Amino acid sequence: MPEHVPTLDVTYPFDGSWEVRNSPANRVPSHGTRLFGSAHAIDFVPVVDGRSAPFTPRSLLRPEPPESFPGFGHPILAPLAGIVLAADDDAHDHPAYRGLPSVGYALTQGRRAARGWPALAGNHVLIEHDGVVVALCHLMRGSVDVHPGDAVEPGAVVGRCGNSGNSMEPHVHVQAIDGPDARRAGPVALTFEGGVPRNGEIVVGRRNS
Known part of the structure; x- marks a missing residue:
């Protein structure tokens, strides 16, 4: 029988256009693992004209600086009201x-997983709302603009x-x-403004005024 997983509805944690990847609407566990409560996690990639960055010969053969991606440094927003835990x-x-x-x-992912959830999450913010904790991960170094104990509202830049x-x-x-x-x-399933987008969809977030 399918497992019962609680659900929480949130807003998109960004503005502008983002491509959906590793969505639980396509499969669960969405990232191929249930470790660290990630069975219903979802990824969003910032895109311009439908692409995260031009794919060049360097892209095929060599690592690329993250600064070459237009979405690098784009604001990440609180998707719900809550208290910052971390x-x-x-x-x-x-x-x-x-x-x-x-x-x-x-091939080196196993080494990162062995170092625990923080090594996988990178820079991150945890927001607690009525006992549910929402994680926003892979943030840019030096960009986190909140501290544990801060109260945040939907749309606040974190x-x-x-x-x-x-x-x-x-x-x-993003995971809960x-x-x-x-x-x-354990995992909490997220819906975004009432639904769960599928892989490859371009979703548009709008910052609260």
Whole structure:
């Protein structure tokens, strides 16, 4: 029988156009693992004209600087009202890996997982709302603009899109769990403004005025 997973509706944690990847609307677990309560996690990649960045011969053969991606540094917004539980900001933004470099990078994922959830999440913010904790991950180093104990409202800027942690190109990873410790927490399924977008969809977020 399908497992029962609680659900929480939130707004998109960004403005502008973003492509959906690793959506639980396509499969669960969405990222191929249930570790760290991530079974219903989802990724959003900032795009311009439908692409995260031009794909060049360098993209095929060599790592790329994250600054070459137009969405790098784009504001990441609180998707709900809550209290900031954690705000980590000191992981470096590593190169982006597309084409052949992505194969070698993927083979090292096990080492990052062995170091625990923070090594996978990179720079991140955790926001608690009625016992549910929403994580916004892979933020840009030095961009996190909130602190533990801060109250945030939907649309508040909490950081910027980066490429820290277990990330092949600048994007934001969003997941919700039923407690503050990802090592022990269970997943909470997220809906975004009433639905769950599928892989490849371009969704448009709008910052609250």
